[in-house]
Amino acid sequence: AVPVSAAAPPDGAMSNGVYVPPAANGDVKPVVSTTPLVDFLMQLEDYTPTIPDAVTGYYLNRAGFEASDPRIIRLISLAAQKFISDIANDALQHCKMKGTASGSSRSKSKDKKYTLTMEDLTPALAEYGINVKKPHYFT
């Protein structure tokens, strides 16, 4: 149970005992809640992420992170997966945009075979602030 303050402060709203400033612009509003993912952590016991626990655990141990709960490891591997799949989706958008940007015929949809190339990956990564520069290979 979350304690509720008895007297409300003169300005600003109180929610769950935490001071919430009035939103200046309507779209962004700070969300206050209890520790997120607590319930989700319970569900993680049945679910196995794509990255095996051993591999994630290996890299975490190298960084000095000793996990007490195996579900923590699954959470981290999920986060890493989502990170990469977000980038992959962005790269796919770039690839699709390049394919249909030149105005090809609508009758046949763009062929389903998409190939991830560095030309698609580089702008996708640039949005995340990661700048990659691969050298041109001289043949």
Place this chain on the structure above:
Amino acid sequence: RPGSKQAGTPADNYHLARRRTLQVVVSSLLTEAGFESAEKAAVETLTEMIQSYISEIGRSAKSYCEHTARTQPTLSDIVVTLVEMGFNVETLPAYAKRSQRMVITAPPVTNQPVTPKALTAGQNKPHPSHIPGHFPEFPDPHTYIKTPTYREPVSDYQVLREKAASQRRDVERALTRFMAKTGETQSLFKDDVSTFPLIAARPFTVPYLTALLPSELEMQQMEETDSSEQDDQTDTENLPLHMSTDDSGPEKENTSVLQQNTSLAGSRNGEENVIDNPYLRPVKKPKIRRKK
């Protein structure tokens, strides 16, 4: 670092296996996203990114946890870490429940190379309490324990006496047998010569002569005392003394022997100046002054 040819130590193989697994994971994620194929460089880039992402989460979560004076990272530390890295935590449950999910098998676990049983010698010393369990074991005890290769000699009095007695008996026996084998022998039994050989006795023509005559050393000593004192009286005195004690028969032999002895003694004196062995020096008897 992965990507370059490595020597192939167990640690490197361990690392490479996990790196390859990450690559497979990245490839499966790309397939989920809708790609049919990908450039090698792109896959390598994403693999490197996911590896460093996981490492960074671990490092940052550990830092946050230690920042609050704890050692065990909790969910809150990870949430804060993800937020700091720009990850939208709200979307994570939705992503987890997506439809196509692929599971990759874990890389095989290779055991550490164990020295075969035949090569181990002795019990390894167990770890003291301050050493964690996952550290390697102590080596075989023969590598650091030194044992002397000699045994302490027996110092029991009885044993030593027995040993000394048996040794002396053996030496005597060996010496007598040697003399019997190299010299003349006489036998007790008529027909059996070799069983109990006795050293043959040499009969002297005058058996008591050696008892009566002074030994070589005594002659030298007499010469020395005489020469040092330069007293003729003792010289002439001693000679008739010897002459009188002999029998009448071998008197000639006596004098000749005496002369030989003195000559020998003289030569001996010369030799003695060169070799001064304390054990060969003549016995020094007290000088007897006789008044005449």
